[in-house]
Amino acid sequence: MLPIKDLNRTLTTPHVNRLLLITNILIFAIYTLSSLGIVFGTGLAHFIDAHFVMVPAEILNGQKLYTLVTSMFMHASIYHLFGNMIYLYVFGDNIEDVFGHVGYLAFYLVSGLAAASAHVAAMLYAPMISNLVGVTIPSDLTIGVLGASGAISGVLGAYIVLFPKAYVLTLIVYAILPIPAFLFLGFWFVLQWLMGFFDVAGGVAYFAHIGGFIVGMMLALTIGLKRKKDLKAKMRV
Numbered sequence: 001m002l003p004i005k006d007l008n009r010t011l012t013t014p015h016v017n018r019l020l021l022i023t024n025i026l027i028f029a030i031y032t033l034s035s036l037g038i039v040f041g042t043g044l045a046h047f048i049d050a051h052f053v054m055v056p057a058e059i060l061n062g063q064k065l066y067t068l069v070t071s072m073f074m075h076a077s078i079y080h081l082f083g084n085m086i087y088l089y090v091f092g093d094n095i096e097d098v099f100g101h102v103g104y105l106a107f108y109l110v111s112g113l114a115a116a117s118a119h120v121a122a123m124l125y126a127p128m129i130s131n132l133v134g135v136t137i138p139s140d141l142t143i144g145v146l147g148a149s150g151a152i153s154g155v156l157g158a159y160i161v162l163f164p165k166a167y168v169l170t171l172i173v174y175a176i177l178p179i180p181a182f183l184f185l186g187f188w189f190v191l192q193w194l195m196g197f198f199d200v201a202g203g204v205a206y207f208a209h210i211g212g213f214i215v216g217m218m219l220a221l222t223i224g225l226k227r228k229k230d231l232k233a234k235m236r237v
Contacts, residue, residue, distance in 0.1 A: 001170050001187070003090040007178065008166040011235065014093035016101045020108065021085055024148055028075050048074070053144035056120040060141065072112040074146040084148045090168065091159045092152075098162055098220075098228045107219055111154020111212045118211020119145055122196075150208040153192075157216025160185040162224050189213055 035045035051064070054071035058064045075081040096104035122129070126139030159166075164182035192213070196206035 001172055001179075001184065003087060003184065004169040004171055004176060006090050006094070006163075006166055006168045006181070008094050008163055010093045010097045011231070012097050012101075014096045016105050016108075017088065017092035017096050020092070020148075021088060024073055024075065024081065024085060024088075027073050028078075028081050031074070032078075049144075053146050054116055055142060055144045056123050057141040059116075059120050060124065068113055068116045069109065071116065071144075071146045072148050072151050075148070076146060080147060084152055088148065088152050088155065091155050094163060094166075095155050095158050095224075098158075098224050098231060100227070103223075103227075107154065107158070107216075108151050110219070111157075111216050112148070112151030114215035115150020115153055115205075115208040115212030116145070119150070119205045119208035122207035145205050145208070147205070150205065150212040153209040153212030154216030154219070156185050156188065157213035157218075158220035158224055159216075160189075161217050161220035162228055 030039065031045055031048055033039040034048075035042060052067055052070040052074060054067040055064070059068065075084065092104075092108075095107065099107050120141075123139045123141050160182055164180070166181045167178040168181055168184045169176055170179045170184060189210075192206050192209045195204065196210060
């Protein structure tokens with residue numbers, strides 16, 4: 001399933017969401033051009049790989065803690081970038097509407113940090129989790145992690161709380177169907193759990209998605225619902 005557009009009008013211009021989209025795309029473009037030796041030479045791409053990708057083992061040792069942030073603006077391929085950006089484009093503007101421009105940026109970064117921390121914890125405690133669920137979960141703390149999906153998962157978590165009945169135009173095989181957000185995002189979340197336990201070695205940080213989603217829901221429940229109510233009241237005045 002691929003979201004195309006949500007039928008949920010915004011009240012403000014999503015400046016921060018657009019800036020996040022542009023930033024992610026621009027960084028990927030510079031990295032790709034450098035890796036191909038077209039711009040800045042391949043040295044820049046190697047430098048980015050060595051210094052801005054988050055490695056769980058380094059985080060646990062208190063090293064390169066800044067990569068908790070820099071890694072969420074990097075992507076491994078055009079498909080990785082496209083998949084993340086379409087979700088951010090479809091769902092991010094309404095969350096910015098509720099939290100406000102500055103609040104949304106803080107929300108996005110907190111969700112990303114929480115997602116990265118969830119991934120590190122999952123890798124660290126993988127043996128214990130494996131014993132509890134009876135499924136072998138591979139763990140390698142030296143494998144680097146990158147991508148905006150953790151922060152975007154927070155956006156999805158907030159959306160299911162704030163706009164559960166909004167319809168999402170969804171591409172399913174050859175058809176585009178309107179699906180309620182609580183069904184679309186609920187299915188997505190369940191899928192992350194299943195893939196986290198049965199396909200964690202597939203190169204996707206599923207536990208980061210889970211962590212980001214849960215934190216996004218918590219922020220929406222504790223802050224977002226009240227801000228949404230205040231926003232509606234302000235619009236009626």
